[in-house]
Amino acid sequence: MNILILIIPMALLLGAGFLYAFFWATSNGQFDDLSTPSLRMLDQDSKHNKNDTKENIL
Amino acid sequence: MNTNRTDTVIYDDDIVKKFTIVTLIWGCAAFLFGLIAALQLANWRFNANLEWITFGRLRPLHTNAAIFAFAGNTIFAGIYYSTQRLLKARMFSDALSKIHFWGWQLIIVAAAVTLPLGYTQSKEYAELEWPIDIAIAAIWVVFAVNFFMTLKKRREKHLYVGIWFYIATIVTVAVLHIVNSIEIPITALKSFPVWAGMQDALVQWWYGHNAVAFFLTTPFLGLMYYFVPKAANKPIYSYRLSVIHFWALVFIYIWAGPHHLLYTALPEWAQTLGMIFSVMLWAPSWGGMINGLMTLKGAFKELIKNPVIKFFVGALTFYGTSTFEGPLLSIKSVSSLAHYTDWIIGHVHAGALGWNGMMSMGIFLWLVPKLWNTKLYSEKLAETSFWTALTGIILYYTSMVASGITQGLMLRAINSQGKLVYPDFIETVTTILPLYWVRVGAGLLFFTGFLITVYNLFKTIQSAPQQATESKPVIVQTTGWDEKPTTAHRKLEGLGFVFTTLTVVAILVGSVIEIYPTLSMHKYARPENITEPYSPLEIVGRSIYIREGCYVCHSQQIRPMADEVLRYGPPSTIEDSMWDHPFQWGSRRTGPDLARVGKKYPDMWHLQHMADPRAITPQSIMPSYPWLQEKNADYSTLRKEFSVLKMLGVPYDDNTVANADIVAQKEAIEIAKNIEAAGGPKGLEKKEIIPMIAYLQALGQKQKKPAETQKTAGQ
Numbered sequence: 001m002n003i004l005i006l007i008i009p010m011a012l013l014l015g016a017g018f019l020y021a022f023f024w025a026t027s028n029g030q031f032d033d034l035s036t037p038s039l040r041m042l043d044q045d046s047k048h049n050k051n052d053t054k055e056n057i058l
Numbered sequence: 059m060n061t062n063r064t065d066t067v068i069y070d071d072d073i074v075k076k077f078t079i080v081t082l083i084w085g086c087a088a089f090l091f092g093l094i095a096a097l098q099l100a101n102w103r104f105n106a107n108l109e110w111i112t113f114g115r116l117r118p119l120h121t122n123a124a125i126f127a128f129a130g131n132t133i134f135a136g137i138y139y140s141t142q143r144l145l146k147a148r149m150f151s152d153a154l155s156k157i158h159f160w161g162w163q164l165i166i167v168a169a170a171v172t173l174p175l176g177y178t179q180s181k182e183y184a185e186l187e188w189p190i191d192i193a194i195a196a197i198w199v200v201f202a203v204n205f206f207m208t209l210k211k212r213r214e215k216h217l218y219v220g221i222w223f224y225i226a227t228i229v230t231v232a233v234l235h236i237v238n239s240i241e242i243p244i245t246a247l248k249s250f251p252v253w254a255g256m257q258d259a260l261v262q263w264w265y266g267h268n269a270v271a272f273f274l275t276t277p278f279l280g281l282m283y284y285f286v287p288k289a290a291n292k293p294i295y296s297y298r299l300s301v302i303h304f305w306a307l308v309f310i311y312i313w314a315g316p317h318h319l320l321y322t323a324l325p326e327w328a329q330t331l332g333m334i335f336s337v338m339l340w341a342p343s344w345g346g347m348i349n350g351l352m353t354l355k356g357a358f359k360e361l362i363k364n365p366v367i368k369f370f371v372g373a374l375t376f377y378g379t380s381t382f383e384g385p386l387l388s389i390k391s392v393s394s395l396a397h398y399t400d401w402i403i404g405h406v407h408a409g410a411l412g413w414n415g416m417m418s419m420g421i422f423l424w425l426v427p428k429l430w431n432t433k434l435y436s437e438k439l440a441e442t443s444f445w446t447a448l449t450g451i452i453l454y455y456t457s458m459v460a461s462g463i464t465q466g467l468m469l470r471a472i473n474s475q476g477k478l479v480y481p482d483f484i485e486t487v488t489t490i491l492p493l494y495w496v497r498v499g500a501g502l503l504f505f506t507g508f509l510i511t512v513y514n515l516f517k518t519i520q521s522a523p524q525q526a527t528e529s530k531p532v533i534v535q536t537t538g539w540d541e542k543p544t545t546a547h548r549k550l551e552g553l554g555f556v557f558t559t560l561t562v563v564a565i566l567v568g569s570v571i572e573i574y575p576t577l578s579m580h581k582y583a584r585p586e587n588i589t590e591p592y593s594p595l596e597i598v599g600r601s602i603y604i605r606e607g608c609y610v611c612h613s614q615q616i617r618p619m620a621d622e623v624l625r626y627g628p629p630s631t632i633e634d635s636m637w638d639h640p641f642q643w644g645s646r647r648t649g650p651d652l653a654r655v656g657k658k659y660p661d662m663w664h665l666q667h668m669a670d671p672r673a674i675t676p677q678s679i680m681p682s683y684p685w686l687q688e689k690n691a692d693y694s695t696l697r698k699e700f701s702v703l704k705m706l707g708v709p710y711d712d713n714t715v716a717n718a719d720i721v722a723q724k725e726a727i728e729i730a731k732n733i734e735a736a737g738g739p740k741g742l743e744k745k746e747i748i749p750m751i752a753y754l755q756a757l758g759q760k761q762k763k764p765a766e767t768q769k770t771a772g773q
Contacts, residue, residue: 034301038293040537041144041218041284 114607303345376412401462447507599753
C-alpha cells in the first residue's frame with residue numbers, strides 16, 4: 001500500500017499539469033485558430049478530378 | 059515534407075465497403091437475438107428447452123453481437139472512411155486493413171459459436187474465453203498500428219477533432235481489454251480471472267462502464283464530428299467546445315465505473331468517487347450533444363426533407379437524454395431504486411438503439427451511395443425506417459422504465475408492521491409481464507426499421523453502375539507542415555504520437571488510483587470474517603452455474619436496505635465473495651438474489667425447481683434445465699482448477715488440490731443419497747444437477763463461525 005503515497009500525488013500532479021496546460025493555452029490565445037479546421041474538413045475530399053460535376057463532389 | 063506539395067491519392071474504399079456490409083448483416087443478427095431474448099422473458103416457452111438458446115446464454119450473445127459486431131463494424135467502417143480523408147492519406151497498409159477485417163469477423167464467429175455452447179467467463183461484455191481474448195488484443199494492435207502509421211504519413215498536419223476521439227478509443231480500449239482479461243487458462247476454453255470477488259467486480263465494471271464510454275461513445279462522437287458536418291454541409295457549431303469536451307470526457311469517464319456497484323460491498327469511498335465523477339460527466343457529454351445539434355442550426359429545412367439528418371438529430375437527442383439519465387442513475391438514492399431493475403435495461407437501449415443504432419443508420423444511408431457512386435434507392439423508405447425505428451425505441455424505453463420503477467417500488471414496499479408488502483418475488487414479476495410484451499413489440503418495430511434500411515441500402519448497392527464503383531483518385535495538398543506551430547495546442551496536435559501518449563497517461567492516472575488500492579484486499583477483509591472457500595463439488599457446480607448464465611438473472615449481492623435484508627438476509631460482505639474467481643454479483647434481478655439462498659430450501663426443492671421451475675412456482679418465467687439431470691458432470695479438469703485457484707491465493711491444502719476430483723465425487727454420492735432418501739429419483743450421483751445443488755446450498759453458508767441470528771425472510 002505504501003506505493004499509494006507515491007502514486008496518488010504523482011497522478012494528481014499529472015492531472016493538474018494537464019489542466020494547467022489547458023488553461024494556460026486558452027488564456028494566452030492559443031486556440032485562436034479554432035474556426036478553419038472545421039471549415040477545412042468540409043472541402044477536403046472535394047478536389048476530385050476536374051471533370052467531376054458539382055453534384056457528385058458534395 | 060515539402061511545402062504545399064500536391065499529390066494524387068486513391069483512398070482505400072474497398073475496406074470501408076467490406077465493413078459496411080458486415081455491419082448490416084451482424085446488425086440483423088444482434089437485433090434478432092435481442093428479439094428472441096425479449097420473447098423469452100415475456101413467455102418462458104420461447105427458451106424452447108434448448109440449452110444453447112436459453113436466456114442465460116442468448117443474452118450474452120445478443121449484447122456481444124450488438125456491441126462488438128454491429129457497433130464495432132460501424133466504427134471501423136466510419137473510421138477507415140473518415141481517417142483517410144481527414145489525414146489526406148491512404149491507409150498505411152492494405153494488408154493490415156484486411157487482417158483487421160477478417161480477424162474481427164472471425165472473432166465474431168468464434169463468439170457466436172462458443173457463447174451458445176456455454177463457454178463464458180461470465181463477465182459482462184467480456185464473456186469470451188481466453189483464446190478469443192488474445193485474438194481480440196492481437197487484432198486491435200493490428201488496427202492500432204495501421205491507424206497510427208497512417209497518422210504518421212498524413213498530409214494534413216492539423217488533427218481534426220474526430221481523429222482525437224479515434225485515438226482515445228484505440229488506446230483506451232486496448233488498456234481496458236487487457237487489464238480485464240488477465241486470466242489463467244485451465245483448458246482450451248476455460249479460465250479463471252486472477253482477480254476475485256470485490257476486486258474482480260471493480261475491474262469488471264471499470265471495464266464495463268468504459269466499454270460503453272470508449273466503444274459506444276468516444277468513437278461514435280468522432281464519427282459524429284465527421285459525418286454530421288459532412289451530411290449537413292455545415293461546419294461544427296463550435297470547434298472550441300469540441301476541444302474542451304474531448305479533454306473533459308477522457309479525464310472524467312475513466313473514473314465513473316463504480317456507479318455500477320453502489321450499495322454493494324465495494325468500499326464506500328470508491329462508490330462515492332464513482333458517483334461524483336458520473337455526475338460530472340453530464341457536462342462534457344452535453345457539450346458533444348449541443349455541438350452536434352447546434353451544427354444543424356439553420357439547417358432545419360434539411361431536417362424535414364433529409365432522412366440522414368433526421369437520423370443524426372434522433373441519435374444526438376438520445377445521446378443527450380441518455381447522458382442526462384446516466385448521471386441521474388449514478389446518484390446513490392436513485393440507484394437504490396433503479397439498480398437490478400429494467401430501468402437500466404431501458405437506459406442502455408435508449409443509448410444503444412437511439413444513439414448508436416441511429417448514428418449507424420444515418421452514416422450508412424449517407425455513405426453507401428457515396429461509396430458505390432450512386433443515389434440512395436429510396437428516400438421514402440429511409441423516412442419509413444426512421445419513424446418505425448424511433449417508435450420502437452420510445453416504446454422500448456418507456457416500457458422498461460415503467461417496468462423498472464414498478465418492480466423497484468414493489469420490492470422495497472414495507473408495511474406498517476415492518477413486513478414486506480410483496481414477500482413473494484414472483485408477484486413483482488407477474489405485474490411487469492405485460493410490459494415485457496410491449497418490449498417485444500418495441501423490439502420488433504426497431505428491428506423492422508433497421509431491416510427497411512438494410513433493404514434500402516441493398517437496393518442502392520444493386521443499382522450502382524458496375525464501372526464507376528472503383529475509388530477515384532483525389533488530388534490533395536499537403537498542408538500545415540511548413541508553418542511554424544503557432545500555438546501550444548497546434549503543436550500538440552501535430553505530434554500525433556505525443557498526443558497519444560498524453561491520452562494514455564491521462565487515462566492511466568485515473569485507472570491506477572482507482573484500481574490499485576483494491577489490489578490488496580486484505581486491508582478491507584476483516585480476519586475474523588474470512589470465509590471458507592468452496593468445496594471441490596461446489597466448484598464443479600459453480601462452473602455449471604456460470605455456463606448456464608445464471609448470473610444474467612440472479613444477483614449475489616444483498617444491499618444494506620431494509621427490504622433486501624428482510625427478503626434475502628444480512629447485507630453481503632467483502633468476505634462473502636472473497637474467493638470468487640470470477641465474482642457473480644450480477645447486475646439484474648429478473649429472479650431473486652441468491653447470495654444467501656444456501657440451506658433456505660431442501661435439496662429436493664432445487665432438484666424439482668431446476669427441472670421445471672413451474673412445479674414449484676406456477677407463474678415462474680425461469681427456463682427449465684432438464685439436461686442437468688441427464689448430463690454427467692465433468693471432474694476431469696478439477697485438479698488443475700484447484701491448483702490454479704490455490705496459486706491465486708485461495709486457501710486450499712495440498713491434499714484437497716491433489717484429490718479434488720475424488721473428494722468431489724464422494725460429496726456427490728452423499729447428496730444423491732439424501733435426494734433418494736427424500737423420495738427423489740435414483741442414480742443421480744454422476745449428474746450435473748448434483749454439483750449445481752451443492753453450489754446453490756453453499757451460497758452464504760461459508761462464514762467460519764456461525765453468524766449471529768440471521769433474520770431470514772421470504773417465507
